Amino acid sequence: MITLTVNGQRHRYDGDPDMPLLWFLRDELGLTGTKFGCGEALCGACTVHLDGSAIRSCQMPVSAADGSTVITIEGLSAEGDHPVQQLWRSLNVPQCGYCQSGQIMQAVALLAENPNPSDAEIDAMMSGNICRCGTYPRIRAAIKEVAAKGITR
Amino acid sequence: MSKLQIANVSRRSFLAGLGAGGLVLAVGFPHAALSEEKKYGADGMPGGTVDNPQIFVALAEDGTVSIVCHRSEMGQGVLTSLPMVVADEMEADWQRVKVLQAPGDEIRFGNQNTDGSRSMRHFFQPMRRCGASARAMLEQAAAAQWGVPVGEVRAVNHEVIHRTSGRRLGFGELARRAADLPVPSQEMARLKTPSEFRYVGKGETGLVNGHDLTTGRGRYGIDVRLPGMLYAVVARPPVYGGKMVSFDAAETLRVPGVIRVVPIDSAPIPSGFLPLGGVAVIARNTWAAIKGREALKIVWEDGPNAVYSSDTYKTVLEQGVRRPGKVIRVQGDVDRALAAATTLIEAEYYAPHLAQAPMEPPVATARIVNGKAEVWACTQAPQGARDLVAKLLGLPVSDVTLNVTLLGGGFGRKSKADFVAEAAVLSKAMDGAPVKVTWTRTDDLRHGYYHTVSVERLEGGLDRAGRPMAWRHRSASPSIASIFGPDPKYQAPFEQGLGLINLPFAVPNLRLEIVEAPAHTRIGWLRSVTNIPHAFAIQSFVAEMAAAAKRDHKDFLLDLIGPPRRIDPASMNDGFNYGESPQQYPLDTGRLRAVVERVTREAGWGRKLPMGRGLGLAAHYSFTTYVAVVVEVVVDKDGTVTIPRVDMAVDCGPVVNPERVRSQMEGAALFGCGIALMSGITFRNGQVEQNNFDSYLVPRMEAAPRDIRVYLQPADDYSQPLGGVGEPGVPPMAPALTNAIFAATGKRMRTLPVDAGLLKTD
Numbered sequence: 001m002i003t004l005t006v007n008g009q010r011h012r013y014d015g016d017p018d019m020p021l022l023w024f025l026r027d028e029l030g031l032t033g034t035k036f037g038c039g040e041a042l043c044g045a046c047t048v049h050l051d052g053s054a055i056r057s058c059q060m061p062v063s064a065a066d067g068s069t070v071i072t073i074e075g076l077s078a079e080g081d082h083p084v085q086q087l088w089r090s091l092n093v094p095q096c097g098y099c100q101s102g103q104i105m106q107a108v109a110l111l112a113e114n115p116n117p118s119d120a121e122i123d124a125m126m127s128g129n130i131c132r133c134g135t136y137p138r139i140r141a142a143i144k145e146v147a148a149k150g151i152t153r
Numbered sequence: 154m155s156k157l158q159i160a161n162v163s164r165r166s167f168l169a170g171l172g173a174g175g176l177v178l179a180v181g182f183p184h185a186a187l188s189e190e191k192k193y194g195a196d197g198m199p200g201g202t203v204d205n206p207q208i209f210v211a212l213a214e215d216g217t218v219s220i221v222c223h224r225s226e227m228g229q230g231v232l233t234s235l236p237m238v239v240a241d242e243m244e245a246d247w248q249r250v251k252v253l254q255a256p257g258d259e260i261r262f263g264n265q266n267t268d269g270s271r272s273m274r275h276f277f278q279p280m281r282r283c284g285a286s287a288r289a290m291l292e293q294a295a296a297a298q299w300g301v302p303v304g305e306v307r308a309v310n311h312e313v314i315h316r317t318s319g320r321r322l323g324f325g326e327l328a329r330r331a332a333d334l335p336v337p338s339q340e341m342a343r344l345k346t347p348s349e350f351r352y353v354g355k356g357e358t359g360l361v362n363g364h365d366l367t368t369g370r371g372r373y374g375i376d377v378r379l380p381g382m383l384y385a386v387v388a389r390p391p392v393y394g395g396k397m398v399s400f401d402a403a404e405t406l407r408v409p410g411v412i413r414v415v416p417i418d419s420a421p422i423p424s425g426f427l428p429l430g431g432v433a434v435i436a437r438n439t440w441a442a443i444k445g446r447e448a449l450k451i452v453w454e455d456g457p458n459a460v461y462s463s464d465t466y467k468t469v470l471e472q473g474v475r476r477p478g479k480v481i482r483v484q485g486d487v488d489r490a491l492a493a494a495t496t497l498i499e500a501e502y503y504a505p506h507l508a509q510a511p512m513e514p515p516v517a518t519a520r521i522v523n524g525k526a527e528v529w530a531c532t533q534a535p536q537g538a539r540d541l542v543a544k545l546l547g548l549p550v551s552d553v554t555l556n557v558t559l560l561g562g563g564f565g566r567k568s569k570a571d572f573v574a575e576a577a578v579l580s581k582a583m584d585g586a587p588v589k590v591t592w593t594r595t596d597d598l599r600h601g602y603y604h605t606v607s608v609e610r611l612e613g614g615l616d617r618a619g620r621p622m623a624w625r626h627r628s629a630s631p632s633i634a635s636i637f638g639p640d641p642k643y644q645a646p647f648e649q650g651l652g653l654i655n656l657p658f659a660v661p662n663l664r665l666e667i668v669e670a671p672a673h674t675r676i677g678w679l680r681s682v683t684n685i686p687h688a689f690a691i692q693s694f695v696a697e698m699a700a701a702a703k704r705d706h707k708d709f710l711l712d713l714i715g716p717p718r719r720i721d722p723a724s725m726n727d728g729f730n731y732g733e734s735p736q737q738y739p740l741d742t743g744r745l746r747a748v749v750e751r752v753t754r755e756a757g758w759g760r761k762l763p764m765g766r767g768l769g770l771a772a773h774y775s776f777t778t779y780v781a782v783v784v785e786v787v788v789d790k791d792g793t794v795t796i797p798r799v800d801m802a803v804d805c806g807p808v809v810n811p812e813r814v815r816s817q818m819e820g821a822a823l824f825g826c827g828i829a830l831m832s833g834i835t836f837r838n839g840q841v842e843q844n845n846f847d848s849y850l851v852p853r854m855e856a857a858p859r860d861i862r863v864y865l866q867p868a869d870d871y872s873q874p875l876g877g878v879g880e881p882g883v884p885p886m887a888p889a890l891t892n893a894i895f896a897a898t899g900k901r902m903r904t905l906p907v908d909a910g911l912l913k914t915d
Contacts, residue, residue, distance in 0.1 A: 016409055019440045027384065027438040032376035033369015035561070036439075037512050038594040042846040045512055073369035080368035089363045092812055095820055096228030097366030098373060098512040098561025119859075127853040130846060132512050132562045133228045134823025136857035138816075 002066045006031065007075025017063035022046045024062040025072060033073040033101050037130065044129030047102035047109075048072045054109035056128075073101035076108065083149070084108050087142040095133030103129050107143050116147050193734035195275035198266065200259030200536065204279035206287040208261055209239060212332075216311065216325030218245045223255040223262035224272040225533050226362075227511075227560035227567070228820070229879045230813035231272045233361040235280055238809060241352040242284025242345055243291075245324065246311035252361045257535025257555030267533040268568050268678060269731065270776035270877025273809055277875055286342040287331075293341075294331040295322050310351070347871050354871075356812030362559075374531030374558045375516040379587040382518065383412065385579050386442040386591055388449055389431040389600045392839035393674045394422040394456035400432050404448035410441025414449070415582045417575065422456075423636050424675070426541055428575045429600055435583060439591055455839055461673035463835040466606065467503060470670060474501065474610035474627040478666035479643060482654050482726045485662030490623035494614025498701045502611075502690040503904045504887075506834035507604035508849060509679050513561020514592040515572035521585035525552045530573045531560040538570035542577040564824075565678035569602050598849050599841040602677025603834055605630040605648075607670075609690030614662075619702030621713055624660040627668050628653050630686060635672035642669045644683065650729030652687035652775055652884060655722060657740050659715025674836065680824060684775045684884040689905065692771035692888035696895065706770050706892070707753045714772075717743030731777050737874045738777050744804045745774055747866060748781035752802035755864055756783035765789070767896025771889035776877030778805040779866075782822075782885040784858075786893040792912035794830060794894060796858040799886075804866035805876035811865055818863045818882040825886020827852045831906050850906075 002013045006029060013024065020039075025031045025048070034057060037045030041056035048057045049071040057070075076082050084107050087093075094100045103126070110117060110125040117125065122143050131139070195202040203209075203223075211219040220236035236252045239245075255262045264275070288308045295313035296303040299320060306315050312323045352358055365371040390396055396419035405411055412435045419430025432449055436442035491497065517530040519542070526546055532538045532555070539555035546553070560567055572592060579588040592600075607630035614623035634645040644653070644667050654665055679685075699709035719739035722730040730738060749772045753759075758768060765788050772781035785798040799822045808814055831850035835842045843849035891902040898912055 016440065016444075018444075019438070023438060023440040027440070030378060031369075032372075032378070035373075035513070036375060036591070037514075038846050039443075040594075040845050040847070043512065043594075076368075080364055085367040088367045089359065092360055092363065092816065094228075094360065094363065094366040095230070095816055096226075096512070096560060096562045097362070097371050098559075100366055101369045104367060123855045127855040130512065130851060130853060132510060132564070132824075132851060134820035134852070134857070135816075136823060136852075136854045137819055137859075137861050139854065140857075 002063055004065045004068050004070060006070045007072060013062060017061060019062050021048070021057040021060045021062050021065050021070070025057060031072050031074055035098055035101055037099065044106060045099050045102040047105040047129065049105060049109060054106050073105060076104070082108065083146050084111065084142070087146050091138050091142045091145070093135050093138040093142055095135055099129060099131045103131065103139055107139065111143065111146060115150065117143065193732060193737070195264050197732050198264040200262070200264040202276065202279040203261070203263035204282040206283050209283050210243070210287050212324060212328040214325050214328050216249055216323050217251055218243070218249060218324065219251045219253055221253050221255045221262070223265050224276070225265070225267035225535065225557055225560055225563070226254070227267065227533065227563035229272070229817060230360065230810060231267070233358060234273060234810040234813055235276060236361065237352045237358055238277060238280040239284035241350055242281045243287045244308040244310060247352060247358050249311055254557050256557060257539040259536040265535050266537065266568070267563070268565060270778070270880040274777065274875045274877055277809060281344050282342065285344050286337055289337040289342040290331045290334045291324060291327050293334055293337065294327040298322065298330060347869055353809050354811065356810050371559050373513050373561045374529065375513055375561070375591060377518040377529040377558065377589060379518065379520060382587040382589055383435050383583060384437065384439045384442045384591065385433050385435050385588050386446050386593065386596070387417065387431050387433045387575060388446050388451055389429040389596070390419055390453055391599070392455040392458050394458045395419070395453050396456070397431055398452040398454050400452070401450040404450070405434055405445040408441055408445040408448055410437040411445040412436055413583070415579060417578060423638060423640070425637050426537070426570045426574065428571050428578060433579050435579065435588065443593065458673045459839040461836045461839045463505065463606070463837070466673070467608065470606070470608035470629045471501060473629045473668040473670065474608050478627050478668035480664060480666050481649055482665040483663070487623050487625050487662045487664040490662035491612060491614045491625065494623055495617045496615040496701050497612065498615070498698050499610070499612040500694055500697055500903055502609045502686070502693060504607050504686040504689055505905060506606045507679055507828065507832055508598050508601045508834050509564035509566035510597060510849060510851060511560070511562025511564055511566055514594060514597040515567065516589065516591050517573040517576035518587060518589040519576035519580040520587035521546070521580050524548070525554070526577060527554045527556070528573060528577060529556045529558055530576070531558050531567055532570060532573055533560065533563045533568040534570060538573040541570045541574050545574055546577055546581055564680045566602065568678055594846065595844045598834070598843050598845065602636070602675045604679035604685065605633070605676050605683060607686035609686055611690055611694040613694065613698045615698065615702050619704055621660050621698055623662045624658065625664045626653070626656070626691070627666045628687065629668035629670045630683060631670045631672035631676050633676045633678065636675050636677070640672050642671045643667045647729045648683045650727050650731070651682050652684040652691070652773060655725045655727040655740055656691065657720055657742050657745060657774065658713045660713065673839070681775060681880040681883040684773065684880070685828060685887065688771065688773040688884035689887045692773060692885060693891055693903065696769070696892045697901065705759070707749065707758055710770065710772065711746055711749060714742050714746055714749070717746060733777055740774060744779045745772060748772060748779045748802040748804050751864055751866065752781040752783050752800050755802065755862065756800035758783060765897055767893045767898070769889045769891065769893025769896055771885035771892060773885040775881045775884055777874070778803065778876030778878065778881035780881045780885050782889040784886070784889040784893045786890065786897050788894060788897045788912050790913065790915040792909035794907065794909065794912065796826065798860040798862070799858045800862045800864070801882060802864045802866065803882070804868070805878050805881070806873055807868045807871045807875055808865055814865060814878050815863045817878050819861045821882025822858060822861050822886055823852050825883050826856060826858070826890065829887035829890040829905060829907060830856065833906050
């Protein structure tokens with residue numbers, strides 16, 4: 001039996017322990033905000049926070065999350081008003097939006113670790129998250145603006 | 154976006170779908186008189202246009218205005234921009250507007266085929282009329298209620314005001330009375346003047362679904378969940394035209410969660426949008442289906458395309474373009490002019506297959522209840538998908554509901570309904586149970602509809618003064634038409650019209666030829682389509698000629714474009730013209746010149762840069778829009794290319810949502826960077842060699858231009874034709890980038906993607 005806390009709720013699971021956390025979140029819990037993009041930790045669409053760190057949930061067996069606390073995009077903030085989410089909206093970052101859950105989760109983790117990242121640090125930390133629409137310039141701008149305002153919480 | 158089922162045709166169900174208390178404004182302009190003439194624009198498309206507010210607008214008594222968007226949202230912002238047009242003309246307050254996505258129904262909504270950069274181009278004016286007639290009805294309703302002449306009242310920001318008395322009625326209070334009013338004449342429904350626009354041209358509304366897209370609440374095709382839903386993945390023939398001979402599912406059926414294994418017929422070549430066939434694994438969750446598929450043992454028969462390998466095919470194309478091809482356009486005598494030229498330049502350009510690789514792979518869900526099918530899909534072509542499902546299930550089209558979800562990117566892949574058809578076929582096999590078919594990334598890359606592969610050969614002649622006197626272009630690429638019928642082996646007229654035949658250069662001697670190129674895989678649309686290879690070759694060759702003539706590239710390009718003139722597409726043998734009227738949409742070289750002049754001025758063209766740093770220029774007309782790009786590159790000693798800055802000048806006519814036009818251009822710049830620097834699909838023995846984003850490379854943030862500046866040419870007359878936006882930024886990117894690499898290094902990159910190894914200097 002695997003036990004984990006997702007967005008503040010405890011869940012027990014006795015299915016296939018190899019099931020990636022991604023599919024557990026999406027298919028078993030119905031938390032579809034976390035996206036499938038590659039299945040091999042190459043694109044970052046599935047990024048969630050596991051005990052505070054950004055991880056690729058498509059490559060993490062649900063058994064490895066046993067006893068852990070997971071935050072998904074749905075649990076990042078109650079009203080969708082995390083400073084990163086707000087900046088994302090005010091700069092109209094999303095195009096299709098599909099990768100943005102992962103981008104936001106990655107950006108939040110980046111800013112928690114490094115509240116004032118340089119351009120190179122932003123690029124390095126965000127280059128695991130692919131966006132085919134090409135929203136990178138606005139993602140950079142949004143991260144820098146959050147950092148400049150010092151509201152990374 | 155919560156209600157995806159605004160469903161079918163009856164007024165009642167429409168009302169119900171919009172929620173309680175909604176009143177439909179029962180009006181509509183009579184359709185334009187039927188004409189025997191050739192139809193252009195949306196009128197030439199299935200379903201044409203509909204501008205009836207009864208179809209698109211519902212007003213609730215609480216004042217909520219619901220506006221239907223009938224085009225697919227895939228990142229271009231149409232879910233915001235098109236309803237915004239209706240709201241503006243209607244004087245509705247955007248804060249009180251709800252947007253609903255239409256299901257696939259072109260009889261009801263007009264054409265829904267979301268491709269060709271034409272949502273706004275085709276539907277701006279119909280949506281204006283739709284909003285204006287709704288406004289006229291609300292004004293009439295208020296005037297009637299007050300017993301005053303309609304000329305004394307005016308709708309302003311969600312209410313109607315009586316000018317002399319100052320009385321006011323909110324839109325919601327007028328809903329019931331307005332719904333009972335007769336159809337206003339087109340004169341009554343006066344369109345706003347641009348100075349009256351509240352939202353159009355401003356770009357200040359934000360994204361209507363911005364909150365959803367930043368909180369994980371956006372519902373894409375992959376997010377559909379239905380009671381009792383089953384999950385499927387499909388093992389498809391590794392080679393196009395191949396089929397399954399036998400399979401052993403014993404191991405698969407032992408995987409916990411796997412329910413059944415279902416063979417799917419393989420359609421013979423050309424398979425159009427039919428499923429590729431193979432073996433489906435049906436399971437209780439996606440993971441079990443994936444694991445079950447890994448355990449399948451399948452014997453495939455590859456068929457004739459097993460011979461297809463990219464390296465040998467490149468040679469086939471190269472040999473092809475070195476012989477005379479089929480002549481599609483001539484002016485003057487190019488052979489004589491080449492023979493008489495002082496300087497001859499020749500070059501061949503290669504561009505590989507590409508995959509659209511939208512971040513959301515193809516996914517669709519279907520169920521069949523009481524003999525009626527309901528489908529949810531991230532499709533760019535809802536009606537086409539609906540028709541295909543109906544055909545495969547043997548149902549009348551009216552018994553198929555096709556719900557359109559958000560698309561996690563499309564780029565042309567989701568115009569093809571093969572994945573939707575799979576869901577329908579599998580639901581039928583499972584006695585109508587809801588089945589979601591998910592394509593993994595590897596499925597997406599290995600079983601796609603690929604952007605064509607191409608070799609373009611150009612030969613040019615300069616006279617003693619360095620003026621271009623001769624231009625011969627031979628173009629070889631397999632045609633998209635090959636998936637629908639016998640392989641034409643030559644580019645179809647529409648592919649020629651994507652930047653090949655409509656070359657707007659003032660060269661006295663010119664000959665354009667197409668060369669035989671049989672298809673060995675499914676060829677499909679990809680953002681801007683054959684404009685990509687055509688513009689890459691042509692705009693690279695202009696730079697090569699300029700260098701040979703020892704002239705500034707910009708000056709040389711402007712001379713080639715020649716004086717401002719409006720070229721009739723027919724005079725260039727272009728019968729395609731993006732489906733648009735040649736009178737409304739001639740190729741205007743004045744506008745092309747203007748974007749070149751604008752972008753070079755803004756980018757500081759001609760500024761001196763150190764070795765290893767350079768500026769490159771390209772300009773291209775596509776989808777009735779003019780784009781010129783200047784790219785600045787830095788090439789390191791190890792061959793790494795970085796892009797400090799991209800300048801893009803765009804003339805797409807009147808701009809509806811400048812903020813989203815800019816975002817599309819930024820996206821096009823990134824998309825073009827990928828094409829130029831890293832992306833490529835290759836085949837060996839008929840199979841795609843790329844499996845995932847570690848072998849099919851696409852731009853990541855580290856590769857993104859540091860600074861993208863977009864300049865929109867002013868166009869204040871909103872009665873003028875609009876240009877496309879989603880695609881036209883892409884074609885000039887790759888040549889501008891490789892021209893910049895040449896400026897930085899003196900090395901000419903004629904093969905895409907650029908091999909950084911060739912740029913190493915240490």
